[in-house]
Amino acid sequence: MKRIAVHVATTGGPVLIQRITPEYAPQSMMCLGRSSDVLPISGDYDDFVKPGSGVIVREFGPFEEDAFRLDVSGPIGAGRSWQLGVFTAHAIEHTDGFSLCDPEDADIVLWMTGMVNYDLHVRAVDHIAEKVQASRKDFALWQGAGRKVFAVVPKGNNHNELLGAGLPEGVRILAVGAIEDALAALNLTYAPTKTADNGEIPWHRQAGLGLFALVAAAFAVIVFNLLQPEPGAPGPATPVVGAPGALTTEVPLPLPGVAEEDVFAEDGSDDVELSLILSAGEDDEPVFGFGDHLEFTLELNRDAWLNCFYYQADGKVVQLYPNPFVEEIFRFEANIVYEMPSEEFFPFRLRFAPPAGEEAVVCFASEDDLTEDLPEVMRGNSTEPLPPIYAVDIARIFHAVGGEALAVDELVFMVEP
Amino acid sequence: MTTYTLTPQEREAAQENFRRRDRADALLQNTGGGVSASRLHAYAQGMLTGDTQNIEAALDKDAALRAAYRTMVRDAALFILPEAMAASSDALPVRETRGCKVSLKPSRAEKTQLYLIVELGDTTKGEPSTLAVCGADNRTHQIALPPSRGGIIQVIVERDSDIVRLLRDPKSEAYLR
Numbered sequence: 207m208k209r210i211a212v213h214v215a216t217t218g219g220p221v222l223i224q225r226i227t228p229e230y231a232p233q234s235m236m237c238l239g240r241s242s243d244v245l246p247i248s249g250d251y252d253d254f255v256k257p258g259s260g261v262i263v264r265e266f267g268p269f270e271e272d273a274f275r276l277d278v279s280g281p282i283g284a285g286r287s288w289q290l291g292v293f294t295a296h297a298i299e300h301t302d303g304f305s306l307c308d309p310e311d312a313d314i315v316l317w318m319t320g321m322v323n324y325d326l327h328v329r330a331v332d333h334i335a336e337k338v339q340a341s342r343k344d345f346a347l348w349q350g351a352g353r354k355v356f357a358v359v360p361k362g363n364n365h366n367e368l369l370g371a372g373l374p375e376g377v378r379i380l381a382v383g384a385i386e387d388a389l390a391a392l393n394l395t396y397a398p399t400k401t402a403d404n405g406e407i408p409w410h411r412q413a414g415l416g417l418f419a420l421v422a423a424a425f426a427v428i429v430f431n432l433l434q435p436e437p438g439a440p441g442p443a444t445p446v447v448g449a450p451g452a453l454t455t456e457v458p459l460p461l462p463g464v465a466e467e468d469v470f471a472e473d474g475s476d477d478v479e480l481s482l483i484l485s486a487g488e489d490d491e492p493v494f495g496f497g498d499h500l501e502f503t504l505e506l507n508r509d510a511w512l513n514c515f516y517y518q519a520d521g522k523v524v525q526l527y528p529n530p531f532v533e534e535i536f537r538f539e540a541n542i543v544y545e546m547p548s549e550e551f552f553p554f555r556l557r558f559a560p561p562a563g564e565e566a567v568v569c570f571a572s573e574d575d576l577t578e579d580l581p582e583v584m585r586g587n588s589t590e591p592l593p594p595i596y597a598v599d600i601a602r603i604f605h606a607v608g609g610e611a612l613a614v615d616e617l618v619f620m621v622e623p
Numbered sequence: 624m625t626t627y628t629l630t631p632q633e634r635e636a637a638q639e640n641f642r643r644r645d646r647a648d649a650l651l652q653n654t655g656g657g658v659s660a661s662r663l664h665a666y667a668q669g670m671l672t673g674d675t676q677n678i679e680a681a682l683d684k685d686a687a688l689r690a691a692y693r694t695m696v697r698d699a700a701l702f703i704l705p706e707a708m709a710a711s712s713d714a715l716p717v718r719e720t721r722g723c724k725v726s727l728k729p730s731r732a733e734k735t736q737l738y739l740i741v742e743l744g745d746t747t748k749g750e751p752s753t754l755a756v757c758g759a760d761n762r763t764h765q766i767a768l769p770p771s772r773g774g775i776i777q778v779i780v781e782r783d784s785d786i787v788r789l790l791r792d793p794k795s796e797a798y799l800r
Contacts, residue, residue, distance in 0.1 A: 227730075227731050229730060242778075244769075
């Protein structure tokens with residue numbers, strides 16, 4: 207039995223989710239310390255549980271009762287940052303071999319904050335630094351008792367805020383873009399028991415919870431587009447002219463990535479899986495206008511080699527990194543936030559140009575340099591679009607040459623006039 | 624001189640209020656226990672803020688005052704649920720009237736607690752904020768209710784609380800106001 211203590215991070219300190227009990231009552235309730243005191247956010251919790259408005263019964267039900275009583279150790283104020291912890295707690299209670307417990311008895315201690323939307327994406331929240339500050343004593347207590355402690359936050363800006371919040375040494379960070387990321391990191395799975403309205407099992411349940419299963423299962427429609435070089439800039443990665451008449455195809459894309467780690471591994475283990483996080487700042491789904499420059503950051507949890515591709519709205523795919531403007535290919539170091547562009551690492555700038563549409567950067571990180579194992583057209587020697595036969599198969603090619611020692615993340619954004 | 628014109632609805636509400644006040648005064652002619660009719664009336668309507676200990680103490684001592692108070696509570700009620708229905712003495716009672724149902728359900732998480740559930744089928748009268756239950760001796764216990772969600776009000780009560788004891792008493796009368 208894996209015992210997990212789940213805490214909701216609040217500005218008043220961490221609040222332990224003590225237990226979840228199915229109840230024969232019409233409404234779910236969040237209660238304080240097993241008492242009859244009902245928290246003001248109880249109605250929000252009921253909405254989060256109910257089918258239609260919420261996700262708990264949809265994901266874990268149907269239940270005979272369809273309502274829950276969730277007991278917490280302290281007050282949780284307004285807002286929805288409790289949703290990531292509460293969803294995870296429900297997943298723990300729903301999975302054989304896992305149980306909620308107090309931190310004293312836990313194999314791992316989770317400190318979680320993040321909103322969960324109807325599509326199970328994890329969204330950014332406020333007050334990360336204040337929540338860390340309010341939890342310092344508890345972090346010390348948990349670590350002093352030899353517990354493995356994980357801070358789980360939405361990827362992107364919250365992750366950056368957490369890195370800058372002075373988290374105590376030894377507290378691991380999991381930055382997640384979707385609920386699957388958190389559950390996969392905990393090895394939590396739950397069986398698809400309900401189907402969508404169209405009779406198909408929803409994608410987030412089909413896909414399983416391993417990142418690579420997600421990569422294999424997920425498809426995104428990419429509309430071909432154009433990426434133009436900045437005049438006078440060091441040069442574009444790919445000064446490509448889009449073909450008239452947009453070509454649409456289905457390209458396998460990874461779903462939002464995660465800093466994956468075997469959270470139950472012993473300390474000092476080498477089993478920690480490689481992870482990669484791409485971020486474009488505060489917005490999870492940034493929007494760029496024509497004339498703007500592409501800027502993003504990337505971070506690895508282990509030293510790794512990198513290959514990045516740009517999926518244009520006109521359907522073409524160009525290799526973003528490495529490319530002919532990169533004089534030296536090297537291994538990126540762990541736990542450093544690399545900025546693109548930058549003179550040292552990404553000596554090129556990219557400017558957005560018509561047509562408009564959804565575009566994406568997808569990066570693959572590998573512990574070995576895969577250059578020699580990749581097809582010639584994917585070795586960064588050209589700024590031309592990849593031949594379609596390769597463009598639609600990038601993920602499979604990387605998995606073929608990189609195996610499972612591979613991390614993937616994507617950054618999707620809109621390009622508008 | 625200041626004049627104020629009442630709408631027909633305001634006039635009717637004001638007249639009803641004065642009628643109740645008159646009735647309260649009449650009820651309290653031979654009692655009172657140091658509690659004015661207006662204060663007791665406000666207390667019965669759930670409109671009295673601040674210290675109510677003297678009223679509760681007076682109600683505890685004075686049977687006539689309790690009878691008057693019960694009448695006021697009844698007058699102010701949106702729903703009156705006269706008697707409990709239970710299949711057996713051990714079963715949890717259900718009270719039902721037109722447009723409203725009050726029931727108790729056990730908590731699986733805490734054996735000492737019950738869910739008090741108010742189901743509102745008719746919200747045209749307004750939404751109740753208090754449940755008051757009067758026993759045969761006119762002793763009344765009440766609890767504040769949260770706003771309804773989807774026509775349902777749900778609160779947790781202790782199984783051995785006075786409100787539960789009274790709700791289980793078939794001779795008691797429950798009022799939602």
